[in-house]
Amino acid sequence: MFRSAILRAGKVPSRATFQPQLIRFQQSAGAGFVGIRFKSSDSSSVADAAADVTSKLSEIQTQLPSFDESTIEAVSQLGQAVGDASNQIGYLSSIGMAKSWLWPPDLIQNVMEQVHVYAGLPWWATICVTTVLARVLLFPLYVKYSDTLGRTSRIKPEMDKVNADLMSCSDTTKAQQIAMKRKKLLSENGIKNRYLLVPVVQIPIAISFFTSIREMCIYPVDGLATQGIAWFQNLTLADPYLGLQCLTAAMFVALARKGGESGAQQFSPQMKKVFTFLPILTIPVTMNLSAGVVLYLAVNGVCSMIQTLLLRSESARKFLNIAEVVHHPTPANQGPQKGVFESFRENIQKARDQAEKRATMKENDDKMKDLAKKEKENQRIKIVRKK
Incomplete structure (x- = not known):
């Protein structure tokens, strides 16, 4: 910094020339070096200031704590303690996990x-x-x-036939009979x-x-x-x-x-x-x-x-007493096997038809209940004749 100022001036500069560089040097050196005075007329002042800075830096370095073997050992023991804690029952609950045996x-x-x-x-x-x-x-x-x-x-063949009859049935009484037949078939075969x-x-x-x-x-x-x-x-x-x-x-x-x-x-x-x-x-x-x-x-x-x-x-x-799987031949009247999307559409259509049939059956049941209720009320009516 000072050498550049001398080279630019071409001669030994005055104190006014060194003043800005001196202020910046004192600020960067710290509060401990503010009291150092530089004499521009003395050629040894810069060397004295540099020696003072070196001595101050060495003093600061000697005051810094050193990481000796005991400190390193303490840090390693701390890490080992954390690892040992994770190998104990209750570690997960301590970090907000495993809070219940029911969830x-x-x-x-x-x-x-x-x-x-x-x-x-x-x-x-x-x-x-x-x-x-x-x-x-x-x-x-x-x-x-x-x-x-x-x-x-x-x-499987009997179940397919019973399920087809149940799907196509629109009478409530007949549907209940088919459902009972299906239940009996399942019960007989365990x-x-x-x-x-x-x-x-x-x-x-x-x-x-x-x-x-x-x-x-x-x-x-x-x-x-x-x-x-x-x-x-x-x-x-x-x-x-x-x-x-x-x-x-x-x-x-x-x-x-x-x-x-x-x-x-x-x-x-x-x-x-x-x-x-x-x-x-x-x-x-x-x-x-x-x-x-x-x-x-x-x-x-x-x-x-x-x-x-x-x-x-x-x-x-x-x-393990597990029943063997029986593979039945495909019926000849079934035709070629359908694709995935075609079977999906067919199942949706079947479910829709079955829902409509159930709605019709429920409507018929409601009508039958209304008729039975009216007939029961009519039986209570007595005709009284005057003599």
Whole structure:
């Protein structure tokens, strides 16, 4: 700064020339250096000022605290304490999760915390074990579901005829008789329709798993960022190679080819095509989800595939006393098989016709009730004759 001023002036400058640079130097040096005076006529004043600045800076540096080994050890112990807290029961409730054992997402978080702490498993293994545990608990219901489908396949021609008669009937009395016949047919073959709702039961369970794991990954829970495996070490981030997404899609495609989770469902060729391409579309949909969430989907798909192969095995069906699936030939008068959209339109039309018939039947019932009521009132009327 001072050298440039001397070069521009071509001679030793006066104090007025050095005054602006002196003020800026004092402001930048700090309040401790304000008292230093420069004499422009003395050539050693600049060197003295520089020596004073150097001494002041060395004094400030000696006053700064140094991070010795004890400080570093304290910081590491603090981090270890936080990690130990995440391995204790109640850690999830302390951060606002797993607050109840009744609400399904909180219930799943509580179960995962119990497995993680008492089994000492990393988080990727905890998610896998909890998913398999849920599938094991649902397996008896799927056995009943597969048995119901097998028993229903035995009487499929009779059931189709009864359902067609019930759909075409417009008389209330006759419809009730057909419904009783259908109920008797189901009872004689040991068929209970309530087991057909088993796949619906899995929907809220899957949603609860998705919600709970996603919440844990978003927070994120301590350990999820480091306790992954293989190529997805961080469970809070998306799978960088889409390996879990592709595995999930492959499992569900194979599941549709093998007859669903019961191993006894009979899909038409058109429906098999739909179930083949639909899981592939889920890959771009789930590509931004956390690896922990997609890990649950992949493990759930693998469990479904193993369950399907088990329920398709003849020895397993005999051991579990599951009825065999009977494949009936297609009637000759049925014609070529219809497409998916055509069958959908036909089902909508049938439902519309059935709703109109039910409305007509209800109107006729109301008329019959009105006539019966009037007839009952007329029976109470007595004709009195005068003598």
